[in-house]
Amino acid sequence: MPHDHHHHDHDHDHDAHALLPSDPALRVKALETLLVDKGYVDPAAMDAILDFYQNKVGPQIGARVVARAWTDPAFKAALLADASATLAAEGLLGRQGEHVVAVENTPEVHNVVVCTLCSCYPWPLLGIPPTWYKSDAYRARVVREPRRVLAEFGLDLPEGQAVRVWDSTAEIRYLVIPMRPEGSEGLDAEALTRWVTRNSMIGTGLAERPA
Amino acid sequence: MTDPHAVTRFDEPWHAQLFALTVALSEAGLFPWTDWTEAFGATLARHGLTRALDGGADYYAAWLEALEGLLAARGLAAPDQVAALRDAWEAAYLATPHGQPVRLDLADRPGH
Numbered sequence: 001m002p003h004d005h006h007h008h009d010h011d012h013d014h015d016a017h018a019l020l021p022s023d024p025a026l027r028v029k030a031l032e033t034l035l036v037d038k039g040y041v042d043p044a045a046m047d048a049i050l051d052f053y054q055n056k057v058g059p060q061i062g063a064r065v066v067a068r069a070w071t072d073p074a075f076k077a078a079l080l081a082d083a084s085a086t087l088a089a090e091g092l093l094g095r096q097g098e099h100v101v102a103v104e105n106t107p108e109v110h111n112v113v114v115c116t117l118c119s120c121y122p123w124p125l126l127g128i129p130p131t132w133y134k135s136d137a138y139r140a141r142v143v144r145e146p147r148r149v150l151a152e153f154g155l156d157l158p159e160g161q162a163v164r165v166w167d168s169t170a171e172i173r174y175l176v177i178p179m180r181p182e183g184s185e186g187l188d189a190e191a192l193t194r195w196v197t198r199n200s201m202i203g204t205g206l207a208e209r210p211a
Numbered sequence: 212m213t214d215p216h217a218v219t220r221f222d223e224p225w226h227a228q229l230f231a232l233t234v235a236l237s238e239a240g241l242f243p244w245t246d247w248t249e250a251f252g253a254t255l256a257r258h259g260l261t262r263a264l265d266g267g268a269d270y271y272a273a274w275l276e277a278l279e280g281l282l283a284a285r286g287l288a289a290p291d292q293v294a295a296l297r298d299a300w301e302a303a304y305l306a307t308p309h310g311q312p313v314r315l316d317l318a319d320r321p322g323h
Contacts, residue, residue: 016309020301024275025225030296031279032232033315034288040241046231049238054227058218098244117252119270128219128230134266136259170248197215210215 053128061092062125062175063196066207067189069102070180080104083175087125094124094173103166104177105203110157112150112203113166113174114142120168122175126198133202143167153204176200178207226271233278241287251277 021029035041065087069076078086083102087093093100100122103111115121116139121129132138142149146163150156157163166174178200184192184207199205221227237244254277258264264273282288299315307313 018304018307018309018311018313020304021225022223023297024272025223026297026300027275027279027293028225028229028232029300030293031282031288032228033296033300034292035232035236035282038287040287041232041235041239045235045238046228049231049234050227053230054218054220059216063216118248118255119266120248128221130219131266131270134264134270136263136266138266170245194215198217 053123057124058127059125059196059198059201060193061127062122062198062201063193064189065090065092065125065175066177066196066201067192069177070184070192071189076177079177092124094122098170099172100125100175101166101172102175102177103164105179107158107161107179109162109164110150110203111164111166111174111176112142112146113168113176114139115168116140116143117167117169120170120173122173125175126201130198150204153199155205176203178203178205181207181209183209222267223271229271229275229278233274236282236287242281242285247277247281250281253277254280 032041032043032046036043065079069079075086079102083100084093087100098120103113105111115133119129119134119139121133138149143165146165147157150163168174178196180192181195184195187195194210195207197205197208200207221230233247236242237247251274254273255264255270258269258273258276262269264270279288279290279293283290296315300313303315304313
């Protein structure tokens, strides 16, 4: 191995090599190298995807949709009738062309979303899912014992309110429209956006006064 | 003031790279996203038989295994080529002085 000859003030680490990545990290690099080399994938496209999901989308997008639904009855009606078309008109539909269905919470029904297959999620509206959404504990249990799982999220629903669990797929993603909380009367859509938490749009929380 | 809209970050750079690679391949038309979720779901189910997955590191381990399997099955990335490149990257890291960018010379790549 050729050594760096400018080592006069680096004698303590002149044998140190670059930090070796983990085995899975090396396997990802190998896949990327091969697929780029074959022309199957463009590094610029990967960068654009990462920029989109790390910097452009997140729960604030979904929160704006919900806040508008609370304040604009025509928009809400359109969203509940055909969320995909309504969101497409706003430029908020997914890159995979999946359908989005909006489900509205009412005093009678509380909706909660899961993906029992893997982790399908309305990325363009909520960003990358939180770790718990991808865990077996959530994916398997929320279907079997939704009330108990919701109680673990601090959500104790009234006896009379039914719980409906929606299982996402690659083709259909769900957005929960939480109930507009008491105390938010008179606020405009922009102010209301802060009341719409990420979990309230998955159904594991309620919209609430900003902390 | 807590942010009600905190964005979920990737825990490791390779999680992000793997995510972007998979989405880019599907967007480039190499496989439909439904094929990906089926393959990934099957791998998650298999891994989940022996332990409860926490949705963190084990989730991306399953993701990587599923993508390797899908690409191998479609003839897009042969496992022996991937393994050789993985070892070539490891060798490149071990041969690169700390602080310098690690590069894989095209000439070193298997098949070249």
